[in-house]
Amino acid sequence: MRISLFAASAMLCIVGGLFAQVNAKAILGVDLGSLYMKVALVQRGAPLEIVTNLHSKRKTEQMVLFDQGTRFYGADANGLLARKPTKTPVAMTVVLGRDDEHPTVKVLTERHYPLTPKYNATRFGSYFVVDGKDEYTPEELTAMLLNHAEEITVAYGKEKGHILGEIRDCVLTVPSFATQAERRALMDAAKLGNFNVLSLIDENTASALNFGMDKVYEEPQIILFYNLGASSLQVSVIKFHSYEMKEGKLSKKTKTVGSIEVLGKAWDSTLGGLAFDNRLVEYLADHFNAEWNKARGHDKDVRTIPRAMTKLRIQANKVKHVLSANAEIPVHMDSLHDDMSLSLHITRAKFEELCEDLMDRAVAPVHAAIKSAGLELKDITAIEMIGGGMRVPKVRAGLSAALDDKELGMHINSDESMALGASFFGANISTAFRVRHVGLTDINPFPIAVSLAELEAKEPKEGEEVWSKEATIFATNGKTGVKKSIAFTHDQDLHCALDYADADTLPEGSSSELQRYKVTGVAAFAKEMEEKGLGKPKVTLQFELTHSGITELVKAEAAVVETYTVEEEVEVEDEEEGDDKKEEAEAEAKEEETTDEDKSNETKTEEEEPKKKKTKLVEKIFGIRSKKPAFWTPKEKKRTIKKTLDVESYYVGKIRPLTEELMAESKAKLDYLNQKDKERIELEEAKNRVESYIYKIKNKLIDDEENIAKVSTEEQREELRKLSADGEDWLYDDGYNADLKTMEAKFAELSEPAEKVWFRVAEMSDRPAAVKEMTKKLEKVEELMMKWKDSMPQITDEEKADVTDKVTAVRTWLSEKEAEQEKLASHEDPAFTSAEVPVQTKSLERLISKLMKKPKPKPVKEEKNETATEGSNETKAENAEEKDGEDKDAEASSTQEEVKEEEEKKDEEEKKEEETTKEDGYAAETGDEL
Template sequence: MFRTLTFTLTMIKTLFFILGTGFLLTTLSILSISEAAVIAVDYGTNWFKVGLVKPGIPLDIVLNSDSKRKTPSVITIRGEERIYGTDAVNLGARFPFNTYFSLKQIIGRLADDKYVQAYQSIFPNKIIPDPLRGTILFQHNETTTFSIEELLAMQLSYARELAEATAHESIKDVVITVPPYYNQFERQAILDAANIAGLHVLSLINDETAVGLNYAITHFSSFTEEPQYHIFYDMGAGSTKASLISFKTVEMKDVGRFNKTVINMDVISIGYDKTLGGQEIDIRLRSYLAEQFDKTYEGKLKKSIFKSPRAMTRLLKEANRVKQILSANTETVASLESLHEERDFRLTITRSELEAMIVDLVKRVNGPIQDVLNNAKMTLANVNSCVLVGGGVRVPVIQSKIKEIVGEDKIAQNVNGDEAAVLGAAFRGAGLSRQFKVKEIKIKDIASYPIKVDYESELKESEDGSMKNKIFRTILFDEYTSVGTRKIMSFKRTSDFNFSINYGNLNENILDDFGPTDIATAKVTGLSDIVKEHNDNGIEQPKVKVTLQLSDSGIVSVIDAIATIEHQTISDKIKTFFGVNNKSDEALKEVPFSDEESTPSDNASQSIPGENNTQTNDTEQIQKKTESIPLNLEVEYVGIKPMGINEKDAAIRRLRAMDETDHRRRAREEARNNLESFVYNMQDFLSDQIVIKVSTDKQRKELETKSSETSEWLYGEGEDASIESLRTRLHDLRSLEKPIVYRRDEHTRRPEAVDTIQSAINNTREFVEKIKANTTGERYHTDEELDKLLNVCNKAEKWLDEKIIEQDKIEPHVDPVLTTADIERMLREIEREFIIVATKKPPKKKVTPPVTNDSENTNNVNNTDSDPKSTTTHVEETPAKHDEL
């Protein structure tokens, strides 16, 4: 619609400001790095949340298609159609074998794992082992299987689609939350799934580390140089975790002479219970409901309700609903119609009954808290607060138990228990992307399990003359080692060798449900050839340095292997009989294979057992030349292997094909909805009084007939119509509607447009008259400029009067001769000439210094000559402004 022009200088300045700002925003958008947005996915057992960070958009949660801030972690696949979230949950009872719940519980596990067996006792999906990796495959139907990584990739891809719909741009970078107890295989499975989904993982982040980061953001001003200790206790659907985190501020030197305040956030220790969570409460309540159903209809059922996957799936959903109600009420009713064999079910349940079912679970609530304190060698007296997170802590008996353990005065619920993790992860993503400037928070996160390296020494002659080697074991990364750490192992060897990377020092409780402990075997080759090649050049025994990394995501990998060779040259001295001890700050001590493992010092220089460590005489002068040669490094992953390149490529192709099918289906649904909506609204359109006025009976009849025919076709033959057919039908209808809509809009908008241009003409003439009548100062606008502006107004007025007369002569159902587009074009001509006049700046005048007598002039000249720093100041006079401007 037309904007009313108030022609004053204030409005012109405002106009310029708006135009300038718009131009600036446009320029910044053009200069912005493409695909600058970053997302975070807090993927839980029952729900996932998506956080978004984008330039110009505050860090926030992405809404799903239901305008909710969290989405069920569920997917249903029917034929070529994939359904996510709440719709998938609702379909779970009808298609339990093709609906996949709680994948987080079994990702990165072997098919015969005890967690997988527990999963199969809850959900009816058929699981078979992957013939190549031994991992989980879901038998979807007779011909189709899905790996768990593929199913997770679909959900991650869906999360990205939701974010892209909000950000209006393509997104690649993501941070994903994981439980701190996830091992190498579980973390790698998450990375593989993200890779299949087309996402680039900036980092995995532990759940409570993300929550702690969000806490640091929201409580920045409360931290001091003295460390604060907080326990973050998170009971989710699948597990319970606790982390002890310290916060303190540190003053650091900033650019120039300034200092800045930085928060140090250190994760000190963790504790967890992998099976203590809200879902276990749901499962127990479901079993109770199923038992009561069988008891109610005892002797009347063909088979127990426990034998019906559909009924048990519905009961699990109802159990979750009942649990939530009992968190706020002492009594409720479980009610389901036609639950099993067409029989209804209704049962009253009290909170006390539910609490009686979970007495043993309540006793386990203290475990993670006690573990986190014991591991840190601290007591509750040292802890400032216990921050509660997760849906499980809302159960009254659970919350009461936690208060009993830590004391009610230490209980804190000052973070958003549902969204703290995803918001913290999104903040982490913003910092890692380097495309955002964020508050500096230095994070020190830790690994949960120690990692060791096993290897054999080279063959040496024993006392009995036989050749033997020894097995050595080194703890490379201790339990609670900081992630993002690199270490170098140093060996003195003359031949190719192997070493293995494993989890070590795991107690029996951890080993019972840990899964495989072997991570990888590394083979270093090329060393034997190097030694042979340089054998005649007087080299010493080569030193091999192998670099290993524990990434920010908690993944251990072997980076490279390099042989360092030292050539000795003799300068005026006889070569010493003894060898030279080449110590390295990065050397790791070899420890004989035994029950007691030794942890190498990160910085201490240590010798290798069995080596000649005698120093040379200080008077000996030996010059050395060092040469570094890369060695061949082959790493074979064992335990649970990551997905291979061929497997990933096949999964990516399959998902892309399914994506294309989804896009076509959604496009067809959109085309059908658009056509259906058009037909539905046509009756109101044709009965509109203005539409009747600007159209003929024939035009309306033709449109009505065509609309009715389309309606009949749409609910008959059109049920299976192609996208092209639907779009063609809509195009034909709109071609009949378009001329009528055009005349209707012109008829409606024309009066306001005429008023606008007439007002502009009158205001412009008044503006010019005030300038000509101004006698308070010298006028700097020429008559030619002012007359040109008036001529434009006169031309516009004449044109408008003629067009109004022509328009009044034609019928409303005929296309208008006076259009709003023409009026707006004429209005722009007036505005353009007005801006030229209104923004003209007055000329600047220089004021001549007052005339003085000769003696004063002489003194001034002398003073100027004597003082080279003196200058003559010219004062500029500001001309008087028009009152109106």
């Protein structure tokens, strides 16, 4: 199946150009790994980009630290992890949709994580106990991470000048082997975080999308994607090719677009970078135990000390990274535990020896993925390496040998390609974005079957079997984003079970149960049809396998086909060809007795024959019923009676999605924590304001001492010094645990007297400047009025008087205020401020602007007065008769000259008016700039 997919150019400016054409919201592509979280942002008018967090890093540690009512994320939590491991849950996405006995969850205990999940039978899910008291589910912790992703995105947007608004749409990545329970748990987590999940996308598929978004291959290319991440290994075989499609719905032109098709998948769900880290952790722990027990004379194991083991895990990860590029590394950990330090050298050869069996496991999924795709090694065109584990040299060497020394490509960012691909996918499936096309076909590696039984099972009669049906509706490696239906005849309500068809194909520890449905309304519909004498209904159930890899029953319907009889009127084609022999005989007898007059009538009838044909044609076209004889005959018809059935869904098994009640409970918990964080942030900001203002008072009294002395008394300055000193003492004593209201009151106590002094200092220069500017405006108005007599004759004396009155009023106000100010001491509040001065001329400026727009009156045309005598008129008349042609030409020429003179005069007046206006310095629209 092909779907339209974003295939932007590698040039970011082109991507931005595509987005600028639409009005779109921001969409996040979030790669929720087991160790780090990466966030990609796609929005209108900007290129696709990776979001940097509050520490300017492109990836964020996947952990949350709970400490004294405060939550810390990312680097802030990681910095305190070694000191507070029991307060910092990590790898919460690994636990989503899994119980405490799941192999990928049990491995957390094996790797000495201090916080491991427990199972809650009431909630049908796992949970973490933080600091020995607070319980949090993996869904709640993941929701917190997603909220933090939104927080860092908003902060990033502000830094870049983006207006993002509320971000709700997202696409999340999941491992290729994630089952439906795990996918639903992730969607529940996103819902808790108030996110709208547009889709889930497999990690390798997202990377392939990022790799091929700007590529169009003429010849098909089959590329193997090898993804060795922190907690798992995933291998996908993906075909890149192209196809032709129309440029538009109405266009006949075609264009070539790229296409991506997933052919096969394989994995190792517990083999990842952390597995290699753990081999180093065990080696370091054994080395420390030997020295510790020898020095202290006891037999203890450092593995029982959470803080020490957390330090070792952090150190092991650093050692692995160094050995990826170096042959050896010295390790020294001062005071690891019990005042004992750890010191040793580790070589790359030793590291590879410790991980030898892991190297073999790292190759096995490659062959499994190729086999799953139905291909051979020779069919693979290229290999692309992604994920952090690909940096281990031994892994690269073993993989290259297993693939006949094929080149291991690293053409995309191994850490960021999944987040970028997810955001591309989100841009495509969101209706807010207009994007180019790339075909995409993903597959579901697990076959899915449906089982049907009667809802209320009855004892079968002798010789009968209990009614049931089973069918595999989605096969292994079947395409996602498709719907399939099953149909059968039945008359009882149904129980429908959706399960994975082959438990052997599932990752170890996964449950095969998916969802259960009660389909009712069949029996009642069947009874109703039986009373009408109809047969059993045909039941149709439609299932959908979404692009998110989730299968659901989306439609249930029952139908019966009813056959019924109706009487239809059948018309005789021609009246003369009827079967009535009597009428035919009468017509023949009448024809024999035809007289001349009858022949005349017959001729007339023949003349009317074309009219009859025309009438028949009109009746045929417009469906007009002719007045021909007809008869009624029975005819069978069929109609389908449909009934939409009621469907109630529920879940079984040890792990189940959140119910509405549990969702509301978790949401209330998160809202409470969010409110606490908000109050904490507001309190911290208020505390910072108080502290900053204390230092502002102290510094300003010293730095601007001369000016402050001009507008304040010694008593006022001493009061400010005392306020700042007392405020500082209070802040680090009683104010240390003060609430927000108290902190805001303290800020007001400090700022109100100080701001009055700062204001008077500013007004020493601002007020005279404002007065000077207003005086210039008034003088300019008076100069303008002097020119109005010649340049603006349309302004009346009354209007000029109004302007004069307003100018006088402003001068009077200014004179009174200056007189009041002279009576005040410099340390008193001023009689008027610089902000009040410009306001006084606003009404005057509006009036000037209005008058400048007043149009001039149109010039009055002068009529020529004839003073010639009667005799001369007669002479002119005679001359006109004699020189008729000559006078007509002269008259036309005279008229043209008059028109030309009038136009030139008008242009000259307009030019003069324009020059006068420019000279005055005012335009009609700029009167408010006086």
